[in-house]
Amino acid sequence: MEHTKSNQHPAEQTTPLSSPEPGRPRIESSSVLRNSILLFGFHVLTKSLAFVSFILLAKYLGTQMFGVYNYGFALTALFIPLCDLGMDTYLMREVPRLSKEEIPRQLGAVLSWKGLLTFVVFLAISLTGGILDVFGTERFFIVVLAGLITLLRTYWTTFASFFRAIDRVGYETGMLSLARIAEFIVILASISLDAGLLSLLSVWAVVNIVFVSGTHILVRTRFTRPIMVGDFAHMISIFRGGLPFALATIFSAIYFNFDTVLISKYVGDEAAGIYRAAYNLVFPLTMFGLAISGAVFPFASQNYRTQPGEVEEVIRRSVIQLAMISLPIAVATTMFSGEIVQLLFAPEYAESATCLAILVWFLPIVFLANLYGNTLGAIDQQSFVLKVTILSAVFNVGANFVLVPMYAQTGASIVIVLTALLGFVFLFFKMRGTLRAAVPIRALIRISLAGLFILPLLLLRSEIHVVLLLITSVALYFGALLLLRALSLGDLKNILLSLKPRSRF
Known part of the structure; x- marks a missing residue:
């Protein structure tokens, strides 16, 4: 088994991978499962609210205005990586390696950078919106408000990184859940009062x-008081540490949002609305995968050198969990894409069914790719992840320019799945060479076979009530997992044990 080499790129030179500093407790492997469950539950709540919200907005706004709404957020999302330049991820990796006395300085430096960068980025978003959509128009103000909301939400990533790094995920999930509930209430009130999109976005900004x-x-009263440092050398070291993560995020943002902008400009807002209807059904589910990979990140950062076997086992279990979750979702959604779109949307969104059937296969691929990419970043292999991300972005942009003019939203759907698959292949083989036991090929084969057990039921869907079909499919799938030994009763017991009460920070 290989370990991270010592001849790092200068931008990757960080706190040595060693045991935690005095005064900093070790993050236990049991915390990974517990935090994964907390984050998973949080995402179930918030993504359910987001799902209902976007259904309501799609019906309220109509395809054209819904396309403008999504265009505004897709355009501003291109600027998100510039708001922290990877320093939030760097913070989450470094804090588990620091003593409690060093944490305020590290957090303060990141918040100082965040304040400066978000101000500059807001000006850039406003200028871009004015150039593309004419200053002073309704479309321009939609872009500006979407940008303000997006920038405010980037502060959540800083605090979320801090809470995960100190193994206090419950505070992250609690505060974010309250914020998302407040946003949902604003949507209901705006639709009820017919307030319009601009009013809705304005109140959203205030809520954030x-x-x-x-x-x-x-954070200041319960955990630590961030020290807004004036040490230029320290600020530059934070910047250099986060830069590889920032570049990876920038190129990721390109291929997650470029397609929508391209469709809107070269095909039309209606096509963009149809595409985003399917897109917004699938992509919120990626947060479930990020719940697990986000819980693994600080644990791997702190323990890779001192407890490599334990890290390998945690990642192996995480891979199995992600595959078990994503595979049946992909199979069932492909089979029922037409019915799902018909149930949730107006007839004008019918073409979204084809996009949905394709896009959903992004999930099992990106679940594992994100886990491997985040783990490699946690063990100081972020330069490799950056190279893979750049390659994926170049492929995505080129393929979109070829396929979108010919096949519109269907072409964009195909491209994004192929992009994820390309990146996954490189990350898969890198992980096999770094943490070989973290790639459980036999377990993945068993899970794939278990997924085949539900196909006969899905093929008979027209003859079975949908509720009975769903219950039977889930029962048959988990029965197959137990039969094929991809899942054990001991695994279920460990999940329950992971929920025991925590000690104080």
């Missing part, structure tokens, strides 16, 4: 200001 401020106060 309130909750970001409240979370900052919570």
Whole structure:
């Protein structure tokens, strides 16, 4: 088994991978499962709210205005990586290796950078919106408000990184859940009052200001007081440490949002709305995979050198969990894509069914790719992840320019799945060479076979009530997992044991 080599690129030189500093407790492997469950539950709640919200907005706004709404957020999302330049991820990796006395300085430096960068980025978004959509128009103000909301939400990533790094994920999930509930209430009120899109976005911005401020106060009073450092050398070291993560995120943002902008400009807002209807059904589910990979990240960062076997086992279990979750979702959604779109959307969105049947296969691929990419970043292999991300982005942009003009939203759907598959192949083989036991090929084969057990039921879907079909399919799938030994009763017991009460920070 290979370990991270010592001849790192200068931008990757960080706190040595060693045991935790005095005063900093070790993150136990049991914390990974517990935090994964907390984050998973949080995403079930918030993504359910987001799902209902986007269905309501799609019906309320109509295809054209819904396309403009999504265009605004897709355009501003291209600027997200510039808001922290990878320093949030760097913070989550470094804090588990620091003593409690060093944490305020590290957090303060990241928040200082965040304040400066978000101000500059907001000006850039406003200028871009004015150039593309004419200053002062309704479309321009939609872009500006979408940008403000997006930038405020980037502060959540800083606090989320801090909470995960100190193994206190419950605070992250609690505050973010309250914020998302407040946003959902705003949507209901705006639709009920027919307030319009601009009013809705304005109130959303206020909600995010309130909750970001409240979370900052919570961190200062409950955990640590960030020190806004004036040490130029330290600020530059934070910048250099986060840069590889930033570049990877920038290129990821390109291929997650470029397609929507291209469709909107070269095909039309209606086509963009149809594409995003399917897109917004699938992509919120990626957060379930990020729940597990996000819980693994600080554990791997702290323990890779001192407990490599334990890290390998945690990643192996995480891979199995992600595959078990994503595979049946992909199979069932492909089979029922037409019925799902017909149930959730107006007839004008019928073409979204084809996009949905294709896009859903992005899930099992990206679940594992994100886990492997995040783990490699946690053990100081972020330069490799960056190279893979750049290659994927170049492929995505080129393929979209070829396929979108010919096949519109269907072509974009194909491209994004192929892009994820390309990146996964490189990360898969890199992980096999770094943490070989973390790639459980036999277990993945068993899970794939278990997925085949539900195909006969899905093929008979027209003859069975949908509720009975769903219950039977889930029972048959988990029965097959137990039969093929991809899942054991001991695994279920470990999940329950992971929920025991925590000690104080």
